[in-house]
Amino acid sequence: MKRKLSVGLVLLLSIFLALSGCFSGDSSTNEPKEPETPSEEGKDNEEENTEPKILRLNNNEEPGSLHPGIAQGTHDSWILEHAFEGLTKKTQEGEIVAGVAKEWKISDDGLTYTFTLRDDAKWSNGDPVTAHDFEYAWKFALNPETASTYAYQLYYIAGGAEYNGAKEGADLQALQDQVGVKALDDTTLEVKLAQPTAYFLDLTSFYTYYPISKKVQEENPNWYQEAETFVSNGAFKLTEWKHKESLKLEKNENYYDKDNINLDEVHFVIIDDENTAWQMYQSGELDLVYPLPQDVIGQLVSTKDPEFQIGTDLSTYYYNLNNDKKPFNNVKVRKALAMAIDRQTIVEHVAQGGQPPAFSVVPPGIPDVSGDYQENNGKLFEENVEEAKKLLEEGLAEEGLSEFPKVTLTYNTSEGHKRIAEAVQEMWRKNLGIEITLENVEFQVKLDREKAGDYEISRAGWVGDYVDPMTFMDLWVTDGPYNDANWSNTEYDELINTAKTSLDPEVRMKAMHDAEKILMDEMPIIPVYFYTKPFTVKPHVTGIYTPINRYPQFIYADIKN
Template identity: 35%
Template sequence: MSAFWTNRRRLLAGAGGLTAAASLGACANASVIGFDKGKRTLDCANQGEPLSLDPHKANGIWENNIIGNMFIGLTTENAAGEPVPGMAESWDVSEDGRTWTFHLRRATWSDGEACDAHDFEFALKRILNPETLSEYAAILYPIKNAEAINKGDMSYTNLGVRALDDLTLEIQLEHPAPYLPQLLKHYTAFPVPKHVVERLGADWIDPANCVVNGPYKLVRWWSNYVVHLERNAVFWDNDNVVLEHLYFYPATDVNAAARKVMSGEAGWSNRFPSNQVEELRRALPGFVRVAPYLLTNYFSFNMTKAPFNDARVRRALTMSLNREFLCEQIYRTGEQPAYSFVPPAIANYISNARYSWANVPLARRRADAVALLREAGYGPNNPLRFAFSHRNTSDNPRVAVVVQADWREIAPWVTVELRGVEAQVHYANLRSKNYDAGDGGWVADYNDAKQYLYLLETRTGPQNYPGYSNPEYDQLVHASDFEPNALRRAQIMMQAEQMVLDDAPICTSVFMNSTNLVHPDITGYEDNLEDIHRARWFGIRT
């Protein structure tokens, strides 16, 4: 092992508080510079360890932070997070909005083989093939026959995607989807190299085998230590890429992530301890970036078993949460209490959907919660007991303590056990319904209210964490898909959102802001609603 890599391992193992870390900066920089202008390298304290870098197996934003630098879809994000042409230089849409024809640029995979429309057709059929076991496939259900194929009711050969020639791809939809350019920049719609995947199967993503069509290629992936990407010289826009190397370190502990930035070991952390925002502003002038974010934090109730198969229990807990305390005392970076599900900044959606009790004082709400629980059969002789599972990352452990206290405050016969687990394991438990109540958050994959409402459709499957199933709700979301008038579509979706709030399969908590620490000499970094920042756009201030 080289001295370079030895030093990185040694520094990663360091610990200590934020203040102590600052005094270590000079020593750390002697070995590693988190943002090295001369070598054009950037070290990132990423939110978690990826379970997979295969776009069809990934399901976390910490994976997207890496994968989105390796692959480019038909569309991609500009620095502001907006959809712009990617592999497709242009596209045409039929009059009925159901057939999209994409005209691709000439490009190659990092091994020199052509990356073309056949790779996209292969990739979309692969992710929707039920044998792939992709947990994120439901996001692509707007494509014709996608749902039937993904559920095993139809052959993947019938998917409404076909390469008309090497540089022309046709996608047929079940219904008009004006948000398709937004959707296609998501990693579920990324191409994969047909010629490599067919030959190597699951091993295609190993660093020795992986070929990419994006600005950076995979060099090393040392589990629970680092993912190293380097510039892809055959990327079609390589002349405009500045940084040579990217290093992503898993940083589930936000305090440790901030320490890495303060000591000079990282030039970017995509999360910091929000309750220390003022201290960080003083210690790191110009680094702190706080911005509106399409992220709703919410708690799921497992409706497949007692006690949460009873709506009265779910409503009682939902109305007893002190959301204002979470915003003001836990996060402290301008978050908003969430009394609805869809974030207020979502495009083309002005909604008045809201919990019916949202303006009722908390003390009265808790009294009403006691009445609901007694009506459901709970009390001193039949206590309500359940476990609240939470991610052991970021501010979530501190939030869990507040939630536990809020729910215990309802009555002395309410008992809540806290169970903290690693984020990846936690989300796997949510998907498999291996929990009672559990925290979580949803970041919009595209800027449309459907991105939130689809999560609770019966057909969504694993990502419908509560196991919510309401035919009337499903029908409303389905009807919104076929409504061409934007205002009427929003009104239908608002009805669906209100239904979810009334049924309470989830307890919405806080509309989050993004919190990043970014070296002020990195140019091209722009705050945006999706908090997506591709290194392709980064430059160096001299």
């Protein structure tokens, strides 16, 4: 979820290369590099060691769905990223490399991508992975009857938005036939985009773009709900799922790169209490823990524990304000709440993981036309208690309110979220003289209530799906599927559309900078800080890496017994 400047330069180069492929003037074939795999050192002794290599981790929530077309959170994606594989995948440095696709061509106008799949790509049941599976999976997610909240990530494909947004009574089959993804044969997938998209190859590594087995989905629509019927195409396969307790992944012997997969099994325990997970790590029951309790992070930072690592993250911690409910329909009230939070105190004394305070929405680590996008933004608002008091008084008066009403701040169960909410609660009490109630619920419950508009203030976080400001900026377009704040601004929508359709990097980046200024001036949501990725891993575990917008990856991890 996080990355440094050197990674930003790598990502900038990746985007430049993608653009050059689109607009170079000739239809060249890209020769994607294979991901680097771990050293062969020590493999001579493998036959002597018959002990299975088992990595033990914690997943802090029960997965909401392990179907790529339906999943919507990190509690799903950490497992999906290892059980499935898309056309492309990411290296440790965030570089896009060949996955199921061994090569691809991009047309001169940047609108048509032709992917050639590996001949040896197979499903965990032994069936071949075909281009038909990709076509079927993407159209499944776009089908309005699927109700996929992430379907909008496929709107880059020609006809995708029209199919997914079909009105009642529309000819769905006709709209589906117009979607620009087609299997030309078993190993050739043709994709036509609505407009050139510099980060499209990055998107193809994201889980909504993973394939699903057409045969399995049609024979058993509920295949993804139990381990016994689960079929995937990644390095690992799901072999056990004790709901709300644990999951087990095993090495997929049908994976094309199986010879470089060292782990035999990966065991997840489902624990929403970070302190319990940390205790299990200390007692040797877990090999890697993420996330960590905030007090523990502070201790590990101060003692420089060699098992402690902090990765950079492409992620923002913020609060949704339900703009449909008084008094959050008033911009002055929203800005008052944002300006009355002491972010430095929160990151230093509560979160304690080296997080930068957030005075904008897009986090560091995304290349701009020159430099880093977030650094070029600077602070888009300031903390000012006196101004906050004035704005709150004016805003409440405009809404005909003599005092701040009773409202609830909802957060998903986590000791860390609780402590941050308590800190914000106290800051608002002290600085603005208002009282709010805190409520904790399970993560999936929180997501469902946000979608239903059944909340007043809610804790939220967003991990970038790809490395471009748009992965954050299009969240708040009018009626966007993740616009849980229910905010709308016509000028903002127009700027986002400009950024999505322009071929000029300077035009699209300026449009997003301008849109972000509007967002922070209207303040429908309150940024708190930019995440980092603090975790601990035992010294006998090697090969863990952390791409900028992913949880710790263990695909090529190893256990040294």
